[in-house]
Amino acid sequence: MTVTEGPLEWLALARGTLDRVALKRRDDAWLADAWADPATRVLVVQDGRTLVTLEPEPALVFVAPGQAPDGDRWLLGVDDDGTAYFAVPGEPPAVDGAETAGLRRVGALLADRDSGLLTHAVALEHWHRTNRFCPRCGTETRVTSAGHVRVCPQDGSQHFPRVDPAVIMLVTDADDRILLARGPQWPADRRSILAGFVEPGESLEQAVAREVLEEVGLAVRDVRYLGSQPWPLPQSLMLGFTATADGTLPLRPDPEEILDAGWYTRDELRAAIEAKEIVAPGPLSIAAQLIMRWYGGELPGMPAF
Numbered sequence: 001m002t003v004t005e006g007p008l009e010w011l012a013l014a015r016g017t018l019d020r021v022a023l024k025r026r027d028d029a030w031l032a033d034a035w036a037d038p039a040t041r042v043l044v045v046q047d048g049r050t051l052v053t054l055e056p057e058p059a060l061v062f063v064a065p066g067q068a069p070d071g072d073r074w075l076l077g078v079d080d081d082g083t084a085y086f087a088v089p090g091e092p093p094a095v096d097g098a099e100t101a102g103l104r105r106v107g108a109l110l111a112d113r114d115s116g117l118l119t120h121a122v123a124l125e126h127w128h129r130t131n132r133f134c135p136r137c138g139t140e141t142r143v144t145s146a147g148h149v150r151v152c153p154q155d156g157s158q159h160f161p162r163v164d165p166a167v168i169m170l171v172t173d174a175d176d177r178i179l180l181a182r183g184p185q186w187p188a189d190r191r192s193i194l195a196g197f198v199e200p201g202e203s204l205e206q207a208v209a210r211e212v213l214e215e216v217g218l219a220v221r222d223v224r225y226l227g228s229q230p231w232p233l234p235q236s237l238m239l240g241f242t243a244t245a246d247g248t249l250p251l252r253p254d255p256e257e258i259l260d261a262g263w264y265t266r267d268e269l270r271a272a273i274e275a276k277e278i279v280a281p282g283p284l285s286i287a288a289q290l291i292m293r294w295y296g297g298e299l300p301g302m303p304a305f
């Protein structure tokens, strides 16, 4: 059995369908008209959570502009029928049959449009909540461009939503085994593929090679990009790769980052999951999709969603 060919096909948080209409973000007349239209839908977001219903199908619960909290409005986009969608920070209003939830709970469950809206909205909400002040002079910045830029009134500097790139890599050896590791803070039955943040002045491929060398002491070859998904938990972009390494060499886990690491065949991984030594990953992460692509389908015991 060989590694499945092709890019990653389904990534839970990379399914947005809206036109982001970035050119409308500075069009004050268009924005005012959209906000005055009762058909406009507003997502109220607080601490990464918004209103959802779980039955009959998981879906976001929107309010009309008149029901939304006052304050900043962030334009998320426009759908095919011209409906505009905004996000607004604040406490979600009480709505019969609705509850609050975040991406970890519903990101993989929501339909494509809603998954994309929530991913965009929680990314903006975290950025605004944690980046209120100018990094140059400390003055409180103000929101412009319908929520996608903050400007310092003191020095005029512009500040854009921060996204931290992180690489995640499925490393195989000549026997097509995969390398799985456990972080020091993780539960005893959790294993995943290696990952790490891209450093300043570093390419993605260099980051893959550096992280694998740092974490387990192996040199990698054949670094290949397979796909990406936003991961605003709180502010990353996950970039998925495959790479190969020599599985006959000893693994030298960095004790600060890796508690233990090992190579697994498909049969060994299936047996470890069935013996409950390893818990199957949920479908939200790009790690799960990379492992499934190698495994050739769903893992036993994998939560459907």
Ligand SMILES: [Zn+2]
Residues within 6 Å of the ligand: 134, 135, 136, 137, 138, 139, 152, 153, 154, 155, 156, 157
């Ligand atoms: Zn400033």
